[in-house]
Amino acid sequence: xxxxxxxxxxxxxxxxxxxxxxxxxxxxxxxxxxxxxxxxxxxxxxxxxxxxxxxxxxxxxxxxxxxxxxxxxxxxxxxxxxxxxxxxxxxxxxxxxxxxxxxxxxxxxxxxxxxxxxxxxxxxxxxxxxxxxxxxxxxxxxxxxxxxxxxxxxxxxxxxxxxxxxxxxxxxxxxxxxxxxxxxxxxxxxxxxxxxxxxxxxxxxxxxxxxxxxxxxxxxxxxxxxxxxxxxxxx
Ligand code: PGA
Numbered sequence: 519x520x521x522x523x524x525x526x527x528x529x530x531x532x533x534x535x536x537x538x539x540x541x542x543x544x545x546x547x548x549x550x551x552x553x554x555x556x557x558x559x560x561x562x563x564x565x566x567x568x569x570x571x572x573x574x575x576x577x578x579x580x581x582x583x584x585x586x587x588x589x590x591x592x593x594x595x596x597x598x599x600x601x602x603x604x605x606x607x608x609x610x611x612x613x614x615x616x617x618x619x620x621x622x623x624x625x626x627x628x629x630x631x632x633x634x635x636x637x638x639x640x641x642x643x644x645x646x647x648x649x650x651x652x653x654x655x656x657x658x659x660x661x662x663x664x665x666x667x668x669x670x671x672x673x674x675x676x677x678x679x680x681x682x683x684x685x686x687x688x689x690x691x692x693x694x695x696x697x698x699x700x701x702x703x704x705x706x707x708x709x710x711x712x713x714x715x716x717x718x719x720x721x722x723x724x725x726x727x728x729x730x731x732x733x734x735x736x737x738x739x740x741x742x743x744x745x746x747x748x749x750x751x752x753x
Contacts, residue, residue: 520548523738524551526607553571560600574603602633602636640680656697668708685718714737724736
């Protein structure tokens with residue numbers, strides 16, 4: 519099985535540009551690839567490009583359906599034939615103040631609705647410099663993962679690496695990947711956990727990153743907005 523590659527387009531690319539990119543990507547034969555696209559495009563793209571797997575970027579803490587203007591439940595996303603959703607991305611944790619408790623609720627809602635969550639964790643520079651990053655990640659995982667699940671994906675994305683061009687050293691990544699993969703609660707809660715790395719991934723560093731032990735794939739942000747970069751990453 520090829521490593522899992524998840525493109526995170528965030529709030530980029532208007533409808534026309536996204537559509538053109540999809541037409542191009544549909545020709546790719548890479549089988550373990552999905553794109554986290556903006557919410558308004560999910561249902562439309564999932565119907566138009568059945569060869570591509572799509573992923574939501576977030577879900578609501580509210581379950582099911584009802585009078586919740588502006589909310590987007592996991593059930594609603596599932597009805598658009600979407601199989602995965604990111605939860606707890608550091609941009610949401612920082613900008614929208616999503617706490618571990620909120621992220622866990624979102625992850626639980628995904629599981630209940632039949633969506634596999636991609637739960638993001640990652641320390642900021644302060645924790646990395648203080649040397650408290652291991653405890654921080656340990657707690658983030660403890661408090662953010664769903665209460666019970668067959669399978670889910672954990673994305674290790676150090677905040678200091680997202681969009682900065684700075685990638686942790688091989689030693690730093692090996693240490694974190696090992697710690698995450700051997701986290702006792704993760705092992706207890708789910709049978710099947712995949713670990714992906716995100717933070718300044720591009721075509722020049724992807725092969726090396728994928729060669730590090732305990733990693734199952736990559737979460738690619740800005741580089742995934744370029745056809746050339748994505749082609750190289752998927753090749
Ligand atoms: P980046 O973003 O690849 O632009 O660093 C990754 C992410 O935020 O998921």
